[in-house]
Amino acid sequence: MTTPAPNASTDPLLRVEGLQVWYGRAHILTGVDLAVGRGEVVALIGRNGAGKTTTLKAIMGLAESRQGGVTFDGRPIGALPPHAIARLGLGYVPEDRRIFADLTVDENLEVGRQPPRPGAPHWTPDRLFELFPNLAAMRGRRGTRMSGGEQQMLTLARTLMGNPSLLLLDEPSEGLAPIIVRQMADAVRRLKAEGLSVLVSEQNTSFAAAVADRASVLEKGQVRWSGRMADLMADETVRRTYLAV
Amino acid sequence: MSFLLVQALSGLATAATLFLVSSGLTIVFGVTRIVNFAHGSLCMIGAYLGWSLIERFGGSVGGFWGSVALASLGAGVLGAAMEVGLLRRLYRSPELFQLLGTFGVVLVVQDAVAWIWGPEDLMGRRAPGLKGSVDILGQPFPLYDLVLIGLGPLVLGLLWLLFTRTRWGVLVRAATQDRDMASALGVDPARLFTGVLFLGSALAGLGGALQVPREAVNLHMDMAMIVEAFVVVVVGGMGSLTGAFLAALLIGQLQAFGILVFPQITLVLVFLFMAVVLVLRPHGLMGRAEEAPPAAATAAPVLRLGNRGGWIAVGLLALLAAAPLLVGDYAVIVLTEMVILALFAASLHVLIGLGGLVSFGHAAYFGLGAYGAALLVRHLGAPMPLALAGAPLVAGLGALIAGWFCVRRSGLYFAMLTLAFAQITWSVAFQWSGFTGGDNGLLGIWPSAWASGKAVYFWLTLALCAGALALLRRAAFAPFGYALRAGRDSALRAESVGIDVRRHQWFAFALAGSAAGLAGGLYAFAKGSVFPTLMAVSVSVDALVMILLGGVQTVSGPLAGAALFHLLESQVMRATDLWRLLLGLTIVALVLLFPRGVVGVLSSRRERS
Ligand SMILES: Nc1ncnc2c1ncn2[C@@H]1O[C@H](COP(=O)(O)OP(=O)(O)OP(=O)(O)O)[C@@H](O)[C@H]1O
Numbered sequence: 001m002t003t004p005a006p007n008a009s010t011d012p013l014l015r016v017e018g019l020q021v022w023y024g025r026a027h028i029l030t031g032v033d034l035a036v037g038r039g040e041v042v043a044l045i046g047r048n049g050a051g052k053t054t055t056l057k058a059i060m061g062l063a064e065s066r067q068g069g070v071t072f073d074g075r076p077i078g079a080l081p082p083h084a085i086a087r088l089g090l091g092y093v094p095e096d097r098r099i100f101a102d103l104t105v106d107e108n109l110e111v112g113r114q115p116p117r118p119g120a121p122h123w124t125p126d127r128l129f130e131l132f133p134n135l136a137a138m139r140g141r142r143g144t145r146m147s148g149g150e151q152q153m154l155t156l157a158r159t160l161m162g163n164p165s166l167l168l169l170d171e172p173s174e175g176l177a178p179i180i181v182r183q184m185a186d187a188v189r190r191l192k193a194e195g196l197s198v199l200v201s202e203q204n205t206s207f208a209a210a211v212a213d214r215a216s217v218l219e220k221g222q223v224r225w226s227g228r229m230a231d232l233m234a235d236e237t238v239r240r241t242y243l244a245v
Numbered sequence: 246m247s248f249l250l251v252q253a254l255s256g257l258a259t260a261a262t263l264f265l266v267s268s269g270l271t272i273v274f275g276v277t278r279i280v281n282f283a284h285g286s287l288c289m290i291g292a293y294l295g296w297s298l299i300e301r302f303g304g305s306v307g308g309f310w311g312s313v314a315l316a317s318l319g320a321g322v323l324g325a326a327m328e329v330g331l332l333r334r335l336y337r338s339p340e341l342f343q344l345l346g347t348f349g350v351v352l353v354v355q356d357a358v359a360w361i362w363g364p365e366d367l368m369g370r371r372a373p374g375l376k377g378s379v380d381i382l383g384q385p386f387p388l389y390d391l392v393l394i395g396l397g398p399l400v401l402g403l404l405w406l407l408f409t410r411t412r413w414g415v416l417v418r419a420a421t422q423d424r425d426m427a428s429a430l431g432v433d434p435a436r437l438f439t440g441v442l443f444l445g446s447a448l449a450g451l452g453g454a455l456q457v458p459r460e461a462v463n464l465h466m467d468m469a470m471i472v473e474a475f476v477v478v479v480v481g482g483m484g485s486l487t488g489a490f491l492a493a494l495l496i497g498q499l500q501a502f503g504i505l506v507f508p509q510i511t512l513v514l515v516f517l518f519m520a521v522v523l524v525l526r527p528h529g530l531m532g533r534a535e536e537a538p539p540a541a542a543t544a545a546p547v548l549r550l551g552n553r554g555g556w557i558a559v560g561l562l563a564l565l566a567a568a569p570l571l572v573g574d575y576a577v578i579v580l581t582e583m584v585i586l587a588l589f590a591a592s593l594h595v596l597i598g599l600g601g602l603v604s605f606g607h608a609a610y611f612g613l614g615a616y617g618a619a620l621l622v623r624h625l626g627a628p629m630p631l632a633l634a635g636a637p638l639v640a641g642l643g644a645l646i647a648g649w650f651c652v653r654r655s656g657l658y659f660a661m662l663t664l665a666f667a668q669i670t671w672s673v674a675f676q677w678s679g680f681t682g683g684d685n686g687l688l689g690i691w692p693s694a695w696a697s698g699k700a701v702y703f704w705l706t707l708a709l710c711a712g713a714l715a716l717l718r719r720a721a722f723a724p725f726g727y728a729l730r731a732g733r734d735s736a737l738r739a740e741s742v743g744i745d746v747r748r749h750q751w752f753a754f755a756l757a758g759s760a761a762g763l764a765g766g767l768y769a770f771a772k773g774s775v776f777p778t779l780m781a782v783s784v785s786v787d788a789l790v791m792i793l794l795g796g797v798q799t800v801s802g803p804l805a806g807a808a809l810f811h812l813l814e815s816q817v818m819r820a821t822d823l824w825r826l827l828l829g830l831t832i833v834a835l836v837l838l839f840p841r842g843v844v845g846v847l848s849s850r851r852e853r854s
């Protein structure tokens with residue numbers, strides 16, 4: 001075991017400072033600051049096109065042109081390629097699911113598998129099938145023949161196979177039936193109980209309210225408001241300014 | 246009956262090696278999305294390495310098979326090195342640069358192999374224990390071929406196991422579908438791809454080494470193998486292993502029986518088969534539809550020459566016209582060829598720059614023009630002016646026919662189809678010796694008496710080429726050119742405003758073909774002879790290199806590129822024995838350093854300053 005950096009346990013697990021991203025000439029993120037503490041669930045909230053997906057992708061190293069500081073577990077990761085970031089214990093669940101359609105459920109899980117990581121919950125296919133019972137019945141099925149909700153669960157399960165300590169969840173409730181949304185919320189709470197930290201992007205404030213401790217509100221490529229989720233739900237003006245359609 | 250059976254069996258043995266090599270190509274393509282031209286070169290390296298090892302150790306059964314395995318490993322290691330040094334930097338480049346970059350490796354390997362092993366064909370020794378033949382319904386059949394027949398399905402089975410039963414295989418399939426997602430899950434795509442190149446190249450090397458006991462190892466194996474493997478992969482569906490297996494079987498039989506029916510045109514038969522399959526099943530037998538790949542040449546709009554550009558053109562023309570008065574005969578000959586090549590490159594640029602269509606067989610129309618003119622002189626006794634008028638017509642007609650097939654597909658498939666048609670015309674010129682002179686070509690194609698002076702012929706060439714260039718330019722800025730560009734940038738949007746994209750591309754193909762044909766006709770009279778090599782893949786690639794040198798996005802680019810290329814070729818490259826090696830290295834360097842071409846770099850400098 002390496003000795004932890006000073007204050008490692010009080011420092012946030014993930015810290016993002018002045019993150020900027022360009023798509024070609026378009027300056028999409030103009031300076032995003034946020035932090036996720038250990039064991040905390042933080043919601044990244046914003047309207048369509050606010051830059052939520054872009055923020056998560058940039059943290060994961062998937063944005064082509066990024067600038068600014070990202071530290072994970074005290075380590076700067078702003079210049080690392082995605083696979084190196086993933087191997088540090090960051091798990092990314094994209095909004096468009098992107099399961100490997102030609103691969104079976106079991107094979108999809110195999111792609112995500114990484115060695116156990118000290119300080120993070122350890123997942124096996126069996127434990128995941130317990131969390132998502134629907135998947136257990138279709139282990140040999142190919143991704144092309146799964147419903148949207150099943151695909152969403154598989155995406156999450158696949159990322160968990162990497163035993164992450166922080167999960168980046170992009171709009172997990174998007175396009176899902178209410179009952180599946182409730183299952184998703186249960187799963188996120190269960191993950192938090194296991195000790196996972198989560199940064200979840202959402203437009204759906206009720207989903208966010210059901211799972212998050214704190215929230216950061218994103219608008220036009222910047223975080224405009226940060227605070228406790230409960231305070232956000234109580235503050236009508238903030239919600240109207242940044243979130244009302 | 247028994248004769249037919251033996252013929253079918255020998256087709257199966259051919260199919261086995263074909264499958265080994267093609268499986269490597271299709272695996273590499275499936276994962277990297279790069280068509281690796283150098284795959285045939287890796288096969289050739291496998292054969293040469295195999296030959297050397299078998300000469301030394303191949304006396305015993307173990308020594309023989311050990312040598313084959315070692316040769317295959319050697320090719321695999323070289324392939325992996327190629328991934329690290331070159332391919333890795335090209336994954337996000339346009340197809341043109343990927344194809345050219347790997348073709349650069351082909352040239353380097355050709356000279357390197359010739360340098361190490363010498364130019365002579367090498368007969369290898371037979372496999373110990375498998376020298377005899379078995380009796381099949383009274384006909385002898387080589388035992389070794391029987392082993393090969395078994396090897397094909399065995400390798401297919403092993404590959405299937407590898408890709409479905411091992412973690413590595415699952416990761417490769419995942420990265421094939423979504424490279425970014427796989428890397429976000431902690432998979433290092435670079436290492437995976439190096440491994441894939443190792444595997445694919447080792448298969449190529451295996452196919453090459455296994456040929457040693459069957460036929461002489463020679464320096465033409467690389468192009469022969471890559472072209473056949475292309476056909477197999479395209480027919481089978483790019484990226485599909487079972488498709489490659491099926492296609493190899495079909496083509497093996499086609500060759501085995503085709504040689505009985507049409508011994509003169511077996512090559513044509515194979516390519517026609519591919520063209521028909523592609524028209525009927527656009528994604529090959531087992532391939533899957535994918536979204537259209539992005540237009541190959543990045544599409545900054547072609548700039549209109551302003552008044553100043555026009556004056557520069559006039560000045561340049563005047564300078565060129567005065568040149569014969571100022572320089573000697575040799576320089577005039579070089580200038581003549583430069584002007585011809587400029588037209589050739591500009592005609593290809595119509596397809597690439599305006600249409601976004603990367604042709605890998607444009608030499609076919611250059612060659613058709615040259616042969617058209619030469620054949621008119623030889624068989625009809627036509628005078629030079631008539632022959633020169635015939636050249637663009639013959640080439641245009643050929644392009645009209647080939648284009649009808651080719652424009653049905655875009656991107657890589659278009660490139661492969663054009664290559665296939667170029668190989669068809671090449672094989673006709675090569676195999677139909679009664680009409681075309683075959684390998685010996687047609688000699689004594691000299692200009693009419695009035696144009697026989699070097700200066701006069703240069704002026705004639707300059708006038709015709711300048712006229713043709715002016716016409717091409719007009720077409721580029723006429724509604725026709727705008728329609729082509731609209732189709733290049735977004736076929737869907739162009740169709741939605743009522744442009745028949747395919748029809749425009751077809752005409753562009755014919756126009757480019759006939760302009761190349763005029764260049765070819767002029768070239769025939771400049772050289773006094775024509776040879777099948779005029780239509781070789783390497784000539785098509787020369788034209789691509791000229792465009793690459795000049796930059797894809799400018800009208801003047803191909804002209805500058807052609808001049809620069811010819812200067813390099815005639816002065817520097819020919820001065821050494823290893824000119825292909827130098828050319829290959831130059832191409833690789835160009836592709837890596839100047840993805841927008843030389844003129845492109847200059848103009849972006851200007852923009853910035
Ligand atoms: N590949 C891209 N190229 C150019 N612009 C892009 C690209 N992807 C996203 N954008 C732009 O960046 C901005 C932020 O997009 P992003 O996807 O991050 O928003 P989001 O908050 O996730 O929205 P949503 O709720 O719709 O998912 C948008 O204006 C979008 O148009």
Ligand SMILES: [Mg+2]
Pocket residue numbers: 052053054095170171
């Ligand atoms: Mg989004």
